[in-house]
Amino acid sequence: MSQTPRYTPLVASLPASVPFVGPETQERARGRRFAARLGANESLFGPSPRAIAAMAQAASESWMYGDPENHDLRAALAAHHGVGAENIVVGEGIDGLLGYLTRLTIAPGDTVVSTNGSYPTFNFHVAGFGGTVQKLPYRDDRTDPQALLDAARATGARLIYLANPDNPMGSHHAAETILAMIDALPAGTLMLLDEAYIDLAPDGTSPAIAADDPRVIRLRTFSKGYGMAGVRVGYAVAAAGLIAAFDKVRNHFGVGRIVQAGALAALADQDWLAQVRAKVIAARAEIGRIARENGLHPLPSAANFVTIDCGRDGDFARAVLRELIARDIFVRMPFAAPQDRCIRVSAGDEAALQAFAKALPEALKAAR
């Protein structure tokens, strides 16, 4: 007699993995809240007040399903990027879009190429559809375009995943490097350009890509610069054919009414984004100062966090992390060696960075 339910062979083979443990889980285990939430690259500067107001207003209208075509938001995003609405798909954060894109392109046995330590949620999705992630090492703490291209060619990869700026290292490549990489892609390899952190990067980091270029899909989010991580909304920009394919698999009503209203208002408030960017740049400098003051080496960052080289091995950085958490400072760190010699600290507001500055010397002392 067969067991109920019967899972697919692929699902039966999957581990019960979770890409990230949330800070709330840690808080429940510790029995108290964090004093500074600097581990998930959330924006402590918050969403635009206009976005907050739009979401509060939309809450009272939330008895209505959201528009499944996300028409108004797509139109606004299209105008913002100078592309057509047919080049935009909105989804449940970049996480949701990565799931859909992986489902569209990855069948059991297919390969993708990524960087060791890059986004675990992408790896989760690829494994979830039976694919294999070939993880390449960083080169001087940056993603390595040539190595990614070589590996894609060697493996016949369906996708190259490249985050620019990179998480968890904060490093980035200039637009020309990305464009040269696109030109050198093997036939049949789609470049998945994750620009989650682009709003915080130096001007000139985002390449100009023709809207109908079938070789690349660009992912953006309202979670980082726009400060709306808890709203769950991201979008992809790509050729119309690929965008249309999402309709074959996406949860059509998955982006709710409050979400659409919030993203639309946030996009319209570019002044707020500029202010946040200035605050993030100042916070990066302050994190760097705190790190150096403690004899540590902050890596250059183009994102809303600073990755700090703790100067020894992974065990030491893990001890520092543990001691920071014990002092109510939520931070995370890269998973893989040798980048796991670092901890990663989100650009916080003054209070959070003061708490970090106070805890760091104690944590270092305890870790040593």
Add this chain to the structure above:
Amino acid sequence: MSQTPRYTPLVASLPASVPFVGPETQERARGRRFAARLGANESLFGPSPRAIAAMAQAASESWMYGDPENHDLRAALAAHHGVGAENIVVGEGIDGLLGYLTRLTIAPGDTVVSTNGSYPTFNFHVAGFGGTVQKLPYRDDRTDPQALLDAARATGARLIYLANPDNPMGSHHAAETILAMIDALPAGTLMLLDEAYIDLAPDGTSPAIAADDPRVIRLRTFSKGYGMAGVRVGYAVAAAGLIAAFDKVRNHFGVGRIVQAGALAALADQDWLAQVRAKVIAARAEIGRIARENGLHPLPSAANFVTIDCGRDGDFARAVLRELIARDIFVRMPFAAPQDRCIRVSAGDEAALQAFAKALPEALKAAR
């Protein structure tokens, strides 16, 4: 040279289908808004004011990711149902959960059994994972438990989909019928009991199912009775093993912070739900009265809508629908014969039902 991107063979074979066209799409095509939004079984009585307030409050905290474990909401739901938190998974509406469940259980070539005209989004998901939906006819406008069981046995179906109360017909079975059906399930067939409309059904419609019963998964939503369709939150109740399997595939951060806060507050306001239920019962009576006044036959309903037999064939009902829409009344209708002799009208507030009452005789006249 291979084209970019390369889709999986399954995806390449899928049609570019969309389960539902939203009312906004129709409004854009018509160039004006609907006067009465009675087509999507939304709750015109709205969410609990406490849920609205909780969502507005959470909007200002939405810079933080929502708890990926949905801990507080799951704990509250578990208490509400008298089960453990390990028996609950929260997702992006029933639509999202249907997608995950289908992914867990359906591989190409697998079969599910459903009722002809039942939920197109479920069919969309099954087709999307390469499965086949065997659609059985209604029996006297009700789902047919014995026929579903027989077909599941004959086809070795992975799933039986049963909505109780049923959409689009509004009919329902008593709890004993559902329990008898579960006891008669073929080995290896999971019963997917969609209880989206249960909050509006007569007492005794929802069966008592042991939390650890591996034969059935129950789906619930905040979209209907709780009036939060645009928030996108639903949950499943099932044995812990099946619930844990969702972690292999779900978008772990997919249920955002505002969503969790809203659902938690809505669940706590059972008074509001009771008030809405009373209003829905009154609205069903009023829709029935309007139908009879126009010589039509309203079917009994246990849901937040009334399905009205227009007394002729599908072409006639489609003409009535078209004429109602031309008069700014958004309604829908069953897709498949002979149920397509009907139109389906959501339980509206007084203004919406007055608009419907005014438009219906004109629409009938024009359709004739």
